[in-house]
Amino acid sequence: MHNDLRAQRRDAAAEAATTWSDLADNPFRADRDRIVVSPFFARLGGVTQVVSAAGSGLLHNRLTHSLKVAQVARAIADRLLASADSAELxxxxxxxxxxxxxxxxxxxDLGHPPFGHLGEQVLDRIARHRFGLADGFEGNAQTFRILTTTDVRGPSGVGLDLTAAVRAAVLKYPWARLHRPDPHPSKMPNPPRGAAEPGDAPGTGSAKFCVYSTELDDFEQARAPYVSIIEPxxxxxxxxxxxxxxxIAYAIHDLQDFHRIGVLQHAPVAAELTGWLGGALELAQMDNAxxxxxxxxxxxxxxLLRRRMHARDAWIVDDDAFAAAVGRVRRDLVDGLLAQGFDGxxxxxxxxxxxxxxxxTRLVDGMVVVESPTTRSGHVTLRQAQWHEVQVLKFVHRRFVLLRPELALHQRGQASLVTNLVDALDAWLADRDEESRLPRRLHDLVELARSEYTGLAASAPEVLVGATGEPVTGADQVDGLARGRAVVDFVASLTDKQAVTLLDAMSGRSSQPWSDSFVL
Structure with a gap:
């Protein structure tokens, strides 16, 4: 059975590979090579991780982050396969x-738009409220769309023609926002992480998901080899x-970044962790308000973090393990790294x-394989001690970096920039006198999306609904969805700098007729 499954995992690109020259004869290595030579991968060097690196060697961007995630993923896989019990499971x-x-x-992270998660939130809001796209925008779903549809450098000219195994491995949240699988995981009593609807937007579908309605066929093909092995x-x-x-990479390397540039300061982090350790019993008696x-x-x-963990992850949370994790982070991060400061x-x-x-090393060594995990976890997870440590490390990053008012000020400007850029491109698309001078890439994306949505209207009308759930009927409505998806695809494919430069040009603030190429 395992040999049959391995063949299924490989077969997706076999026919195309006969007419395509890859440097590697192993299909998985060929997949990896196609990804790393894609311009969508190269552009990640110009996309924000947390704050714009602006050419600095001190901050991660989406490219350097992805390289480190790949390094850690390879180490985890090698470690699990080195254990006979894990390898068998x-x-x-x-x-x-x-x-x-x-x-x-x-x-x-291929699908991350300019300005990272902030850009993702803005494009989702615009896609749903302005263009009526029920799928909205989601970075993970955009990644799958790039790999299967909008990158044209694979043998077929549609996507990268990756194997089923690699396409399935990219599906961190293996469901659509609304329609697949059925029953939808958002309806489960304890939904998987990311599958629940946002508390402030009931009826809009899962907060996180990995496939738009336009890529459902590719999604189902990629998942087909696993139908009888794992849950949908x-x-x-x-x-x-x-x-x-x-x-793991996020928890460690972003803290490292903000220590190096002096944002992550010893005193406030020390006060928070020491304050909880010294007053845990008293704090536990306080009511939430x-x-x-x-x-x-x-x-x-x-x-508050401890209480949220109890509410969401009762399957693993433990107060003693949490206290031990806070103590370890205080000793190693606060009393160790931050106490020394960074002077170059x-x-x-x-x-x-x-x-x-x-x-x-500690976190990779803490990996285990679980045959029947909770709905809140994958088959590969961290042991209890390391799981709590990651939660505390991520808390430090959120509390002392992401919630800083300086970052909020910066991001409000970026949100305005993305909104104005979408407005300008949409207006350009609506100007019939300028239709012949549209960026060729934008024109091609409109044609692609029009073909996709027309096909869905004919073959799967149940998934072609507006943002409020109403059926989409008529050529004009279908065309409106296509135009919206094309604009979102185009903006999402830009680097931070390209987005700024393009808006400057379209707003008349640039005196140069030529700038970076916007052909992604």
């Missing part, structure tokens, strides 16, 4: 090839490896590198 669960996990890690809402083992590697009202006082935010010296560079290597 992953074989039963559909297989684990280190190159597939590595390829998925390289690909996982479960990640493949390789997707689970990629997802966990992403968490009192605690929320005092959130800016030391220890309160960490206590050899010593501080070495201390930062040692911190990163030490934590990466």
């Amino acid at each position: 992953v074989g039963k669960l559909g297989g684990l090839d280190p190159v597939v996990a590595q390829a998925a890690a390289y690909a996982h 809402w479960q990640q493949t083992v390789e997707a689970s490896v990629m997802d966990t590697a992403d968490d 009192t605690l929320a009202g005092q959130e800016r006082r030391p220890g309160r935010s960490l206590e 010296s050899t010593e501080s560079e070495q201390a930062t590198a040692e911190f990163s290597a030490r934590w990466t």
Whole structure:
């Protein structure tokens, strides 16, 4: 059975490969190579991770982040396969090839638009409210669209013609926003992570998802080899490896970045962690309202995190493990790395590198394979101690970096830029006198989307609905959806700098008629 499954996992690109010259004769390595030579991968060097790197060597961008996720994913896969028990179990669960996990890690952020998660939120709001696209915009679904549709450099000229295994491994959230699979995981009593509807937007479908309605055929083909092996809402083992590697890289390397540029300061982080450790019993007695009202006082935010973990992840959360994790992070991050400061010296560079290597090793060594995981976890997960440590590390990043008012100010400007750029491109598309001078890439994206939505209207009208759930009928409505998807595809394919430069040109603020090429 395992040999049959392996063949199924490989077969998606076999026919195309006979007319295509790849440097690697192994189909998974060919997939990996196609991803890393794609211009969509190269553009990640100009896309924000948390804040714009602006050419700085001190901050990760989406490209350097993806490289590190791939490094961690390969290490996790190698470690699990080195254990006879783990290797036997992953074989039963559909297989684990280190190159597939590595390829998925390289690909996982291809769909991130300019300005990272902020751009993602803005484009989703515009896609749903302005263009009536029920799918909206989601970076993971955009990744799958690039790999299967809008990148034209594969043998067929539509997508990259990747194997089923690699396409399935990219599906971190293996469901559509609304329609697939049926029953939809958002309706489960304890939905998988990301599958629940946003609390402030009931009826809009899952908060996170990996496929638009336009790519459902590719999605179902990629998942077909696993139908009798894992649940419809479960990640493949390789997707689970990629997802966990992403968490590890995010938890460690973003903290490293903001330590190096002086944003992550010793005093406030020390006060928060020490305040919780010294007052945990007293804080546990406070009611939620009192605690929320005092959130800016030391220890309160960490206590709120502990309570959220109990509410969402009762399957693994443990107060003793949480306290141990807070203590370890305080010793190693606060009393160790942050206490030394960063001054650009050899010593501080070495201390930062040692911190990163030490934590990466600890977390990779904490990986286990679970045959029947909770709905909140994949088959590959962290042991209890390391799972709590990742939650605390991510908390430090969120509380002391992402919630800073300076970052909020910066992001409000970026949100306005993305909105204005969409407005300008949409107006250009509506100007019949200028139709012949549209960027060729934008024109091609409109034609592609029009073909897709026309096809859906004929073959699967049940998935072709507007943002409020009403059926889409008539050529004009279909054309409106196509135009909206094309504009969103085009903006999402830009780097941060390209988005700024393009809006300057369209607003008359640039005196140069030529600038970066916008042909992605």
